[in-house]
Amino acid sequence: MTTNGTFQGDSKGRPYHRATHPLLEVKNLNVDYLAASGTVHAVTDVNFSLRRGEILGLAGESGSGKSTLAYAITRLLRPPAMITGGEIRYYPREKGETLLSVDAISKDSPGEDLITMGAIQEDARGGDAEGEDANNPVPIEGNGRSIDLLQLSPAKLRKIRWNDLAIVFQSAMNALNPVMSIGAQITDVLRAHRPSMGADSRKQRAIELLKLVGIAPDRLRSYPHELSGGMRQRAIIAIALALSPEILIMDEPTTALDVVVQREILTEIIRLREKLNFAVIFITHDLSLLLELADNVAIMYAGRIVEQASNRDLYLHPRHPYSYGLLNSFPALRGPLRRMSGIPGSPPDLRSVPPGCAFHPRCPFAFDACHKVLPVLQPVQSEDSSQMVACHLYNPTYNAEPPTTSDLAKKYEALAEGSATR
Amino acid sequence: MNDLNMTIENSHTEYVAAPILEAQHLRKLFPLHSMNPLGQKTAVHAVEDASLALRPGRATALVGESGSGKTTVARLLAGLYTPTSGSIQFRGEPARLSNSRRLRAYRRHVQLILQDPFSSLNPVHDVRYHLARPLRIYGHARNKRQETEQILSLLNRVNLSPAEQFISKFPHQLSGGQRQRVSIARALSVQPEVLLADEPVSMLDVSIRLDILNLMLRLKDEEHLAVLFITHDIATARYFAEDTLVMYAGQMVEGGPGDKVIQEPAHPYTRLLISAAPDPTRLSPENNGKIADLPARGEIPSLITPPTGCRFHPRCPHAMEVCRQRFPRRTELGNGRWTNCFLYGDGEASSEGKLSTNIIDQDR
Numbered sequence: 054m055t056t057n058g059t060f061q062g063d064s065k066g067r068p069y070h071r072a073t074h075p076l077l078e079v080k081n082l083n084v085d086y087l088a089a090s091g092t093v094h095a096v097t098d099v100n101f102s103l104r105r106g107e108i109l110g111l112a113g114e115s116g117s118g119k120s121t122l123a124y125a126i127t128r129l130l131r132p133p134a135m136i137t138g139g140e141i142r143y144y145p146r147e148k149g150e151t152l153l154s155v156d157a158i159s160k161d162s163p164g165e166d167l168i169t170m171g172a173i174q175e176d177a178r179g180g181d182a183e184g185e186d187a188n189n190p191v192p193i194e195g196n197g198r199s200i201d202l203l204q205l206s207p208a209k210l211r212k213i214r215w216n217d218l219a220i221v222f223q224s225a226m227n228a229l230n231p232v233m234s235i236g237a238q239i240t241d242v243l244r245a246h247r248p249s250m251g252a253d254s255r256k257q258r259a260i261e262l263l264k265l266v267g268i269a270p271d272r273l274r275s276y277p278h279e280l281s282g283g284m285r286q287r288a289i290i291a292i293a294l295a296l297s298p299e300i301l302i303m304d305e306p307t308t309a310l311d312v313v314v315q316r317e318i319l320t321e322i323i324r325l326r327e328k329l330n331f332a333v334i335f336i337t338h339d340l341s342l343l344l345e346l347a348d349n350v351a352i353m354y355a356g357r358i359v360e361q362a363s364n365r366d367l368y369l370h371p372r373h374p375y376s377y378g379l380l381n382s383f384p385a386l387r388g389p390l391r392r393m394s395g396i397p398g399s400p401p402d403l404r405s406v407p408p409g410c411a412f413h414p415r416c417p418f419a420f421d422a423c424h425k426v427l428p429v430l431q432p433v434q435s436e437d438s439s440q441m442v443a444c445h446l447y448n449p450t451y452n453a454e455p456p457t458t459s460d461l462a463k464k465y466e467a468l469a470e471g472s473a474t475r
Numbered sequence: 476m477n478d479l480n481m482t483i484e485n486s487h488t489e490y491v492a493a494p495i496l497e498a499q500h501l502r503k504l505f506p507l508h509s510m511n512p513l514g515q516k517t518a519v520h521a522v523e524d525a526s527l528a529l530r531p532g533r534a535t536a537l538v539g540e541s542g543s544g545k546t547t548v549a550r551l552l553a554g555l556y557t558p559t560s561g562s563i564q565f566r567g568e569p570a571r572l573s574n575s576r577r578l579r580a581y582r583r584h585v586q587l588i589l590q591d592p593f594s595s596l597n598p599v600h601d602v603r604y605h606l607a608r609p610l611r612i613y614g615h616a617r618n619k620r621q622e623t624e625q626i627l628s629l630l631n632r633v634n635l636s637p638a639e640q641f642i643s644k645f646p647h648q649l650s651g652g653q654r655q656r657v658s659i660a661r662a663l664s665v666q667p668e669v670l671l672a673d674e675p676v677s678m679l680d681v682s683i684r685l686d687i688l689n690l691m692l693r694l695k696d697e698e699h700l701a702v703l704f705i706t707h708d709i710a711t712a713r714y715f716a717e718d719t720l721v722m723y724a725g726q727m728v729e730g731g732p733g734d735k736v737i738q739e740p741a742h743p744y745t746r747l748l749i750s751a752a753p754d755p756t757r758l759s760p761e762n763n764g765k766i767a768d769l770p771a772r773g774e775i776p777s778l779i780t781p782p783t784g785c786r787f788h789p790r791c792p793h794a795m796e797v798c799r800q801r802f803p804r805r806t807e808l809g810n811g812r813w814t815n816c817f818l819y820g821d822g823e824a825s826s827e828g829k830l831s832t833n834i835i836d837q838d839r
Contacts, residue, residue: 114680281774311540311707314774316751338681341710342753368755382681384714386737386754393714395685399650 075102075144076332077126077300078199082139084118084125084356087132091404095121095134097356100430103300108326108333110347110364112340112379114400118356119336120223123302126334127220128202128210141202143217146299215246219293221286223305228289229277235263235288236273242295262291266321283314287321294325302334307342319346341383344368352376355401355411358430362440370458372433372442375412377461394468410445417464422451493567494528495701496585496669501525501551501561503544507779519778521547523725523786524802525561529669529701534692536704536712536733538748539722542775545705546590548722549673552703553587554578583613586662590674592654596646602630602657603642609664629660633690652683656690663694669701670694677707688715709752713737718811721745724775724786726802731812741814744787785816793818 084096096118103109111119124130126141205213222228230238239259243250250258260270266287277285286306293301303322307315323346326333337343343350344364352360352373360373371377378396398415401407407414413423428443433455445451502525504518522544529535539545550556552563554572563570565584572578589595596605606626607616616622623642630638633656646654655675662670672691676684692715695702704716712719712733719733721742729742740746776782782789788798797803797817806820807813 114682283774311774312709312753313540313747313751339753340681341755344755345753345757379682380755382685383753384685384710385756386710386713386749386752387756390714390734392689393685394689396682397686399652399683400680 074104075142076105076107077103077144078140078142079122079126080140080142082122082125082141083137084121084130084134085137086134088404093403094356094406095403096125099139099353099356099358101351101358101361103332103334105299105332106326106330107349108322108335108347110343110350111334111336111353112338112343112350113353114338114379116400116403117353118403119353120304121356122353123220123304123334123336126202127214127218127302128205129220136203139203142199143202143213143300144199145217215242215293215298216296217299218302219296219298219300220302221289221293221304221306224309229285231277234274234276235268235280238288239263239292239295242292246296258295262295263288265294265325266291267317281314282310283317286310286314286318290318290321290325294329294331297329298331300332300334302336304336305338306335308337308339315342322346339383340379344380352379355406356403357411357443359412359444360440360442361430362442363438366438366440370440371461372440372447372455373412373444374416374418374446374461374464376442377458377465378415381465391466394465397468410443417468418446418456418461420445420451426451492530492532494530495566496529496552496570497527497564498548498552499526499562499564501548501563502559503547503551503556504559517779520725520781521778522551523781525551525722525725525727527703527720527727527730529703531668531701532695532699533718534695534702534704534716535718535720536706536716537720537722538706538709538712540707540748540775542724542778543722544725544778545722546673547725549587549671549703549705552669553585553671554581555587579612583665584667585669585671586665586667588655588658588662588670588672588675591678592651592658593646593678595658596654598646601643601645602626602649605657605661606630606664609661613665615664615666625664629664632663632694633657633660634686635660650683651679652687655679655687659687659691659694663698667700669703671703671705673705674707675704676711684711691715709737709748710754721748724778724781726786726815728787728816729812729814731808732810735810735812741808741812741819742787742816743791743793743818745814747790 079099079101082096082099083094086093086095099118099122101109111122113119121130121134124134125136130136200213202210202213202218229235233241236256236259239262240252240255243255243258247255256273259273263270263272268284268287268291272280272284277288280288290306307318310318319342322333322335325331335343335347340350340352344367347364349361349363350367351358352367352375354375360367360371360376362372367376368380371380375396381393382395384393396415397417401411401414407424409425410416410419410423410428413419416423422445426445428445428448430441430443431448433440433442433447447455501522503522504520507517507519509517525544525548527535527537527548537545537548547556551558554570557572563572565581570581572581603623603626606629607622610616610622610625616625626642627638630636630641635641635653635656641649641653641657646657649657655678659675670691675691676687679687688711691702691704694700702716704712706712706715709719716733718731719736720730721728721736721744723744729736729740729745736745737749740749776786776789783799784801785791785794785798785803788794791798795817803815803817803821805813805815808819
């Protein structure tokens with residue numbers, strides 16, 4: 054893709070790297086669904102940060118709030134959903150980097166505060182290394198370097214959306230317009246967001262995009278029903294990448310696809326990420342898939358993040374009993390065959406989340422404190438890694454000796470044996 | 476098409492019990508109705524050649540992508556579709572499913588569990604109704620008291636307790652996992668010998684899947700059921716079933732003991748399937764977290780005009796001229812393993828008489 058200036062734009066000549074400072078920071082985000090039968094707290098006090106070029110995985114059972122979180126970030130939630138608190142800080146590109154979207158915004162809306170995005174100062178950046186730590190981000194207040202997506206007016210939001218923040222929806226079948234050709238749907242995005250572009254260059258761009266995701270350009274005139282499921286999903290990804298976004302949110306993009314096609318799409322995402330250096334928030338219930346794909350994984354349970362770690366840390370030593378259970382809900386392809394138990398019980402009703410740790414009714418390790426005190430996400434003491442867990446087992450106040458992964462395994466194995474009679 | 480070898484029985488020593496349900500060379504075409512009466516007759520070739528044997532107390536997994544015909548095989552075995560050609564034998568006798576009385580007698584022994592528990596239960600009836608019907612129809616319960624007794628014991632067997640509460644619930648009051656348990660209880664109510672499970676866990680939430688799988692494993696052992704387990708997830712097949720059959724575009728391409736098929740896949744399609752499956756063990760320290768490259772790309776071809784010969788040949792990295800011309804005969808690889816692939820021979824075992832996976836490895 055080095056041949057194409059407009060497309061490269063941001064990352065031209067710059068080697069692919071994962072920056073240390075955040076691109077997106079979610080702070081204390083709360084989302085409720087207001088229902089007659091009670092308020093559903095779908096997302097509660099969620100904190101995380103996403104760096105440039107990072108793939109962050111969100112995993113959890115259905116109803117754990119992962120999709121709601123994605124929609125909250127893109128501000129796509131409709132009533133009865135309400136964002137009841139928190140901040141979503143987006144850090145636009147640094148000074149010196151040309152950014153089409155910023156240019157477009159500044160041109161269209163001179164004098165607005167978004168223009169300050171262009172004048173981001175480089176200083177104080179160096180000190181942001183700790184900013185990686187999702188729970189204790191360095192506070193950056195009102196210096197114009199970041200935008201709170203939740204405070205944006207609809208007009209400004211429209212400029213951020215798709216330019217900087219694109220989303221790939223779960224069902225490719227329904228996300229594409231059945232009466233418009235693929236080409237028309239791609240150029241539609243360009244027509245809306247790049248009014249200065251001519252028809253020819255729009256078409257050129259559409260061809261480029263299709264090539265990028267591995268669809269032959271002669272498919273430009275095909276309608277969605279003429280494409281297979283995998284190709285439709287690729288087309289959706291092409292539309293999402295049309296404006297070279299900074300952040301791509303993918304909500305179960307491969308769930309409806311077969312394994313071979315799924316693998317192709319994932320390889321494609323990894324390849325494109327390395328080429329274009331965008332960040333991805335990847336949502337799925339399939340943890341085994343996420344572990345291979347994502348750099349960092351956040352596990353959600355009942356609307357809260359209960360564990361956050363790099364993929365390797367999570368795979369080698371999951372800390373939260375729920376993470377361990379989830380990880381062991383997938384039969385392995387290799388290794389010894391053994392009886393597995395899954396997680397006993399079922400997810401809680403979000404209208405009445407159990408007090409204390411929401412997982413305690415299903416947790417084989419639950420003790421007194423779990424019923425009363427809400428655990429907060431904090432670094433695991435003994436580790437040097439950035440693994441964070443919300444569990445009293447790792448809190449020295451309640452439990453002097455944190456369990457090792459093999460302790461978790463033993464407890465779950467005991468459950469598996471018990472399950473024969475369950 | 477049917478120049479395949481007729482031997483279904485193989486030399487697998489672990490097979491002790493005689494097969495209870497056998498299918499030979501099942502073929503199913505779904506005719507397409509075109510508006511032009513003079514036009515050429517076309518059909519979807521859903522299942523081209525499927526042979527399998529189910530044995531009491533053993534689970535056989537049928538693995539394939541969507542469109543591979545695995546659900547059609549289950550429906551053929553359940554008597555929901557009539558095969559275009561091929562035969563089904565139950566306890567060594569040809570299963571005659573021609574009229575409803577015979578079909579009913581057959582279904583006393585062979586039951587199907589459907590994929591989607593959200594649509595396989597009638598929303599206007601409660602759990603009691605769903606379970607009482609088969610009990611009454613097959614004469615297991617003669618009166619209300621027996622009926623209630625048996626329903627309660629069924630619910631307890633599928634771990635729906637307290638059973639007294641669940642008996643009067645309606646489907647919308649149950650979670651996905653609970654509904655699937657009701658479906659399983661319904662299948663068990665006729666006291667079948669064969670259970671055909673069509674993706675019983677794929678619609679369920681991840682944490683519930685293992686519960687249902689373990690429940691089915693326990694029932695299989697307790698009741699000595701022969702289970703056909705249909706899945707698209709090869710890791711689940713390995714967990715659940717002793718034997719694995721791999722299907723591609725209506726053709727069975729490989730089979731044998733599950734673990735062996737996964738550890739040393741022979742057919743190029745099986746290799747593709749396994750390399751595409753998510754496998755976090757690649758993250759372990761000795762493996763460096765590198766994602767394997769796919770040996771082939773693409774999707775299942777159109778089944779209206781399927782590729783000639785071996786249907787995998789357009790995607791196969793090892794395709795030869797002969798693959799385009801005809802479908803290979805079944806080659807025994809020893810230890811109950813077999814495959815239909817010219818790389819390993821054509822009917823008779825390859826020269827070494829054992830699995831020679833290096834044929835493919837050299838090619839890479």
